[in-house]
Amino acid sequence: MARAEFNFGDLNTWINNIKSEVAETASEEIIKKLQIEGPYWSGEFAGAWEARLGKTTIPADQKSMFRGEDRSALKQPRQMQPYSVQAAPKSPNKKVEYTIDNRMEYRDIAKDLQPDSTNTFRGDRAGATARKDWYDRYIQGGGLAQTLALATDRVSKDPKIKNYKGDLNR
Numbered sequence: 001m002a003r004a005e006f007n008f009g010d011l012n013t014w015i016n017n018i019k020s021e022v023a024e025t026a027s028e029e030i031i032k033k034l035q036i037e038g039p040y041w042s043g044e045f046a047g048a049w050e051a052r053l054g055k056t057t058i059p060a061d062q063k064s065m066f067r068g069e070d071r072s073a074l075k076q077p078r079q080m081q082p083y084s085v086q087a088a089p090k091s092p093n094k095k096v097e098y099t100i101d102n103r104m105e106y107r108d109i110a111k112d113l114q115p116d117s118t119n120t121f122r123g124d125r126a127g128a129t130a131r132k133d134w135y136d137r138y139i140q141g142g143g144l145a146q147t148l149a150l151a152t153d154r155v156s157k158d159p160k161i162k163n164y165k166g167d168l169n170r
Contacts, residue, residue, distance in 0.1 A: 016090070016094065017090055018155065019096055020090055021155045021161060022151060022155045023096040023097070023098055024085060024087065024088040024096075024098075025151045026098075026147065027051035027085045027100060028051070028083075028151075029147050029151045029154075030051075030148075031050075031083045031085065031100060032083075033143065033147050034135075034138065035080060035081060036078075037130060037135075037137075037138050037143070038130050038134060038135070039110050039129045039134075040078045040129045042065070042076055043076055044062075044064060044065060044066075044104065045102065045104050045110050047081030048102045048103040048104045049100065049103075050083065050084045050085075050100070050101065050102070050103055051083075051086060051099070052086050052099050053086045053088070053089070053096070053098060054097055054098075055097055056099045058099060058100075058102075058103060059103065060102070060103060060104060060105045060106075060107050061105070063105055064105070078129075085098075110122060111134075112132060112133050112135060113136075
């Protein structure tokens with residue numbers, strides 16, 4: 001089967017810039033939502049979310065500052081924490097993908113994906129700061145899709161995206 005490639009010049013660049021902007025904005029919005037939905041005691045878990053370019057593995061290499069301590073005394077008011085999102089490339093014909101994960105060593109326990117050392121899921125504990133199965137509910141229950149739609153809508157209203165002034169007659 002023959003395959004044809006077309007170069008639409010400015011239009012291709014504009015479309016690739018839109019894809020990059022949507023991917024980066026969506027990654028930021030997803031992390032914000034994960035911080036809101038997830039457990040929150042001291043803020044260390046909320047602040048350990050990261051988005052990296054490409055299909056990659058984000059290591060669980062951050063150790064808790066409060067290892068072995070009674071965390072009930074550490075409870076802080078919930079607030080947004082700084083996070084890391086790599087800037088999306090603005091190069092033409094480059095596929096933009098992000099991997100998003102948390103860097104805390106106990107991330108799977110905090111996400112309610114596996115039980116803790118007492119064989120209890122965090123969402124089942126008294127005083128839990130996130131609803132049970134919060135992570136799966138967000139990813140599979142429509143929250144992620146809603147965040148992606150809102151991020152796409154937000155980018156589409158950005159004047160530098162909305163007001164294309166390139167040459168369509170190439």
